[in-house]
Amino acid sequence: MTDDQTRPPTAVIDTITESVNSRDLSGLAAAIGELTTRQLVAALERLNARQRAVVYRLLPKQQALEVFEAFPPTLQGELVAGLQDGEVAALFAELDPDDRVWLLDELPALVAQRLLRGLPEHERQLTAEVLGYPNGSIGRRMSPEVLTTHPERTVGETLARLRPRVHDAETVYTLPVLDHERRIVGVVSLRDLLGADDTAAVASVMRDAHTAGATEDAELAARRCADLGVLALPVVDSESRLVGILTIDDAVRILEHEESEDAARQGGVEPLRRPYLSTPVLSIVRSRVVWLLVLAIGATLTVQVLSVFEATLEQLTVLALFVPLLIGTGGNTGNQAATTVTRALALGDVRPPDVLKVLTREMRVGAMLGLLLGAIGFAITALVYAPQVGLVIGLTLLAVCTAAATIGGIMPLVARAIRVDPAVFSNPFITTFVDATGLIIYFLIARAVLGL
Amino acid sequence: MTDDQTRPPTAVIDTITESVNSRDLSGLAAAIGELTTRQLVAALERLNARQRAVVYRLLPKQQALEVFEAFPPTLQGELVAGLQDGEVAALFAELDPDDRVWLLDELPALVAQRLLRGLPEHERQLTAEVLGYPNGSIGRRMSPEVLTTHPERTVGETLARLRPRVHDAETVYTLPVLDHERRIVGVVSLRDLLGADDTAAVASVMRDAHTAGATEDAELAARRCADLGVLALPVVDSESRLVGILTIDDAVRILEHEESEDAARQGGVEPLRRPYLSTPVLSIVRSRVVWLLVLAIGATLTVQVLSVFEATLEQLTVLALFVPLLIGTGGNTGNQAATTVTRALALGDVRPPDVLKVLTREMRVGAMLGLLLGAIGFAITALVYAPQVGLVIGLTLLAVCTAAATIGGIMPLVARAIRVDPAVFSNPFITTFVDATGLIIYFLIARAVLGL
Structure with a gap:
């Protein structure tokens, strides 16, 4: 079953x-x-x-x-x-x-x-x-076949006109109510029509219409349809004239498509355009190779940073042992912040003008996480290696976590502000960026503390 | 507007x-x-x-x-x-x-x-x-208030009984059709009722019912409701008796909740239980600290691996320069594979029995990506440093990409098989795991090629 x-x-x-x-x-x-x-x-x-x-x-x-x-x-x-x-x-x-x-x-x-x-x-x-x-607009995803009624028509009349035409339109459950210039003045649900007296005017049972503009971004309109919990959202032109309707099942399809895209970009791959097992291996390679190359080129920054500090490394090889741990932790902290803020952006909980609020929150969160990890890192490294090495590791963790959370939290907002998909500027990108920053912080602290 | x-x-x-x-x-x-x-x-x-x-x-x-x-x-x-x-x-x-x-x-x-x-x-x-x-079952998220009809009732009768009761139930647009022991024998949409003759029997316009079992996982049932594009999914007990109904707006709400959770876990944070800006900073810290600690403990593996090879590092400090680049690229490749397979699992495109198919695909994808990156890495490093160093970097990239894609692709299936949320075993986790593996591969290749 x-x-x-x-x-x-x-x-x-x-x-x-x-x-x-x-x-x-x-x-x-x-x-x-x-x-x-x-x-x-x-x-x-x-x-x-x-x-x-x-x-x-x-x-x-x-x-x-x-x-x-x-x-x-x-x-x-x-x-x-x-x-x-x-x-x-x-x-x-x-x-x-x-x-x-x-x-x-x-x-x-x-x-x-x-x-x-x-x-x-x-x-x-x-x-x-x-x-x-336009491509990407809700006008392109709506259905143009809509059943409508007028405010002065009666409920009985509306139902009688509806019955022979129930299979002609995308939905019969939400009827936009139009004036005589096709401008939308409300919506009436089939449920409310059935619940009313046959002699009542449609105007007496209709409600205010939530609508979408035809050129509006399809994802935003679909998200609104889902958030409102309505079965359909009428689509109108710039003069409020009805041009089509977005039904909840189409909204769900659009959102699923977008979620797949976001999930893919977060992981540094282009979205597959078909189910995984039916995608040829070469197409999968293509969906990943560009991002991988871009990220690898970004990562050569880390080679350059390390070259600068090569002399320090030769003096004290033990510093090299902690490189993956430190940049890994920085990357994780940055990813955490970016993930949270990206999702909050997608849900509309955070908007670009909130950038300062996000900055101070993430800085505080990063500093707290850094204090904790730094204290633990200091204790363990001081015991196993030497107190001074412990100090370097502890201070670096504090600084790296604070910087990484701040950068990771701001990045999605910057992306949105410059009209790039926030998911693009995402985890692998942030990791690479935080890696290079983290290495610089690490060696500067090491030189200062150890007097190299 | x-x-x-x-x-x-x-x-x-x-x-x-x-x-x-x-x-x-x-x-x-x-x-x-x-x-x-x-x-x-x-x-x-x-x-x-x-x-x-x-x-x-x-x-x-x-x-x-x-x-x-x-x-x-x-x-x-x-x-x-x-x-x-x-x-x-x-x-x-x-x-x-x-x-x-x-x-x-x-x-x-x-x-x-x-x-x-x-x-x-x-x-x-x-x-x-x-x-x-049970918690997490669709029974707990369904609405128990359902309007129903019987197969031998006429369309006119059903509509007449419906009208006074339209506001008593979660939906009036999908009516489960029940036999006299409340077992579901079909569903009829209000649209089909309105499109039919008043004298027709409900049995002549009803369709086969898609249903959900009351104890079924809420996410799976919601996903099915969305995939089928139906407005409601009747919920039944183990004897096919109707106990409630899941409407599409509730299904969307459940899926959004799950998407947020998956997105969070992919980024290595516990999901926030409220909008970002209304979450206290301490709660944000709490949502991240456990994962960060677990990952940091995992990352101490990399310190241990590097300690083992410390002598090699002292002989040839130049090897240290490439560590972040190599493990970064491995991490990225692993993430890409994990992201794609996790999403395919969530959409039902891939299932645990497909593990061998996924393994061979990801191995081939990883090897192709590794060949490409390895060739580029060899050329550049051979020119800038020395041909032998180039050979080490090139071979390591080939091996690391192949291993990382394979591990990243399999991991979500393993998680599902042992009934853990695949998103948990996810990007940061894979990165950490791939980091340590990558370092071992790197130093083994370096020792072999350079004869250290």
């Missing part, structure tokens, strides 16, 4: 893979027949492109559409490339306008244009509307 | 803070009057506990309830501590049963019991039902 509905049994996946490889189409059809749509999607995502196309073509028409809709856009694009023109056109016409736009973004321009030309006039117009908004 | 609806203008926040501090209640009331409920929530979250209580008590009753519902449970708990018993009891009775349970989890047991006793009989029973499920 529960998990099994979305995750295919491993045995069935194996059967599918074997049947595809041995071209045993009847075995394949039998294996497929056992699966729900969600299980099929999960199973198909784990195959390679060729295998996927073979299985896909065996699906009954309705199930094929459902599976296609559930695929990530990259896989949709790949699959389209493997189907015949007629099949693609039929599939494309069945999609909702907003899903069509996700897919169009994935296809080569020529294919996209051909598909658009093949659409019935009305559908083409709806899709073109959505395509007209 | 857009952003301003949720985020209060900074000037208003300043006015509120000043008015609270100068006890200027009329100025405060005026400033509050300007804000929407969402803005108020955002403004209150930025105040300290005392200030928050002062402002809260000035709110009109209905708005006070809305603000309270929008608070994170920790802040709710704190606020309750500052209100009078009568006020608390009234507020508590107004909450939905599932929201009540979030709050009860935050309160001292005695306070919780007193509040429960104060509830009307019916409400107390509903809340107790939800409280009966």
Whole structure:
């Protein structure tokens, strides 16, 4: 009942893979027949492109559409490339306008244009509307098919007009209420309509509308939809005229996409555009290599810093022993601060004007952590090595933790202020930066304390 | 229209803070009057506990309830501590049963019991039902108030029974269809009911039900609700009998909570239980110190490894210069792999039985990255220092990248297999582990190549 509905049994996946490889189409059809749509999607995502196309073509028409809709856009694009023109056109016409736009973004321009030309006039117009908004805006992710009503209409009239059209729109549960120039004056939920008297005016049951501007950033609008706990957010143009609607399930899809991107960037990789097991190894390498090179180039700073202090190192090799510990602790402290502040930014708990508040908080947090770790570090190193070495380690931990927390806490705000994704300036980046700073602090303290 | 609806203008926040501090209640009331409920929530979250209580008590009753519902449970708990018993009891009775349970989890047991006793009989029973499920299960987060129908009932009958009761349940848009022993046989959406003929039987328009088991992990159930794109997921007991419903807005709330936790753990901090700016500095320190200590203790491994090779270091100090670069690159490679696999696990794209697939993929990815970085590292170091040093650096980068990607990729699967949150075994942890491994590889290669 529960998990099994979305995750295919491993045995069935194996059967599918074997049947595809041995071209045993009847075995394949039998294996497929056992699966729900969600299980099929999960199973198909784990195959390679060729295998996927073979299985896909065996699906009954309705199930094929459902599976296609559930695929990530990259896989949709790949699959389209493997189907015949007629099949693609039929599939494309069945999609909702907003899903069509996700897919169009994935296809080569020529294919996209051909598909658009093949659409019935009305559908083409709806899709073109959505395509007209800038990349990354909510206009491009909204659904243009909305059922609406007017404030002076009665509840009974509204319900009567709604019933024959319930399958024409993305949602029937939230109706924007419009004046006669399509400007939004409120929203009414189907629940409130059903709860009211048939003779009541819509105006008497509608509520103030939360809306999103069509050119607004898609992530911000989706986050607001989720935070408000509403089932749909009407999308309006600059004159408050209704142009579409964002439903909560689309908002969730957008947020999931963004979370994946943020999580990836935090770890210093470009986001994968498809499920892990169906991503070719070379694409994975590509998603990581640029960041790794940039970070490695950044890390040559540490080689230079150490070269400057090479003479000191030769005098006292014991100093080298603590380098990984000290810069590691600095990196961890910086990461902690950056992680907390990045998340607070994403949730809207902190904003760039709060930079001074964040700075003083993180400096205090870093100093407290540094005092504690420094005291422990001093005690242990003084005992095992020498009191003076202990002093160097203790003071360095104090200074490094304070600097690292401050830098790590400020960095995401700086990123946001200069309009870079805060997650980009993130953990690996901060680690590298803090490494070099930490080494300088370390050797300066060592020279001062040890009189080198 | 857009952003301003949720985020209060900074000037208003300043006015509120000043008015609270100068006890200027009329100025405060005026400033509050300007804000929407969402803005108020955002403004209150930025105040300290005392200030928050002062402002809260000035709110009109209905708005006070809305603000309270929008608070994170920790802040709710704190606020309750500052209100009078009568006020608390009234507020508590107004909450939905599932929201009540979030709050009860935050309160001292005695306070919780007193509040429960104060509830009307019916409400107390509903809340107790939800409280009966284990911590972390979806049973504890579902709503027990569900509207249902029967397969042999007609659409018209169902709608007629629904209308007077639309405000009694968490949702009216998804109705579980039950047999006469409360076992779920399907679901019907309000949309399909409205689209059907009044005389049709519910059985003819209902669909197969996706469900969640009441004791199932809350995050998994919420993720499934979001992935399926359904507005609600019925929750059933072990005999398929309906016990409650999970709505998409509650699923989103659960997922956001989990994402915050994962993001925090990835960065090596315990999740904050309230918005950043309203968290006392000492609580922030507490959320970080344990991890930092654990990681620092782990990092003493690197000191020990370096001690073993101290003689080698004394012979050739130049080797020390590359230590931060090499372990940094290893750490970054390991983090990249861990980040990708952790996310794939969270989305269900990878499962523990895939461990061998992940191992071979990550090993190949790591080797390719290592070949590239190693070649560059060899060329530069051979030119700047000496060909033999270049060889050491190049080979070390190759070996370290391969090992780090493999370890980083496997670690989240190991964590999941032993039922630990994969995010815990995460970036800082992997960095520390990879640091020590990398140093050993480095010095072994150096000794072999340089014949030390």
